[in-house]
Amino acid sequence: MTQTPGTAMHVHNPERPPRPRIVAVSCLLLALAAVAQLALLPLTYWYQEFFHTAAASFEPEGGVAFAAVGSTAELAADLLTAVLAIGLLALSVANAVGVNGARIASWVAAPLLACCTTVGLIRTPRPLSFLYSSADLDRIAALAKDRMPEWLEPLLLTLGLAVPVALLAALALLALPPANDFFRRRQLVEPGYPAATVPMESTD
DSSP states (O other), X not given: OEEOOOOOEEEEOOOOOOOOXXXXXXXXXXXXXXXXXXXXXXXXXXXXHHHHHHHTTSOOOSOHHHHHHHHHHHHHHHHHHXXXXXXXXXXXXXXXXXXXXXXXXXXXXXXXXXXXXXXXXXXXXXXXXXXXXXXXXXXXXXXXXXXXXXXXXXXXXXXXXXXXXXXXXXHHHHTSHHHHHHHSOOOEEEEOSOOOOEEOOOOO
16 A cells, blocks of 8 residues: 655746737837927927027016026926936836836826926916016017927927827726736746655555
């Protein structure tokens, strides 16, 4: 009579399945949105510089302290936007190799960046509104638009609209079932060595 002891079991993480196309597209959208946002920042400052140059021909009516606060807040918002854009660029690479933590971080950072982009799209040179009257602001805007390239404002509008749309589309793709399967950790159980037989003494 013999007894078969339990066999050893080995658990390990196998290689991930091939990257789904929707994950690749999502990573590409995240990267393009981040690059577009990084390009928007200097373009926006250049755009606003035309307003500040035009405003130099007008006499301020006051509100210098409020203008300084507005400039500081604007700089802080732009710094946060740049950090989020660089972070999303790195997250897009991590998502491409299946790091689930990067996908979760993308769901947090991308909406914040989309909000920053939207606010930047509708903002005007804020400090000027504290310094000049409404009539002067209209003349400053007209003078600035006469001096800036014709393509600058449409480009800012196009990029400002494209970034949030690309971010939201990327997040939606990352939530689809094929993406869930790609990011889910798998464990494979393999049988160990063949079972050994152990003879047992029989009693008459």
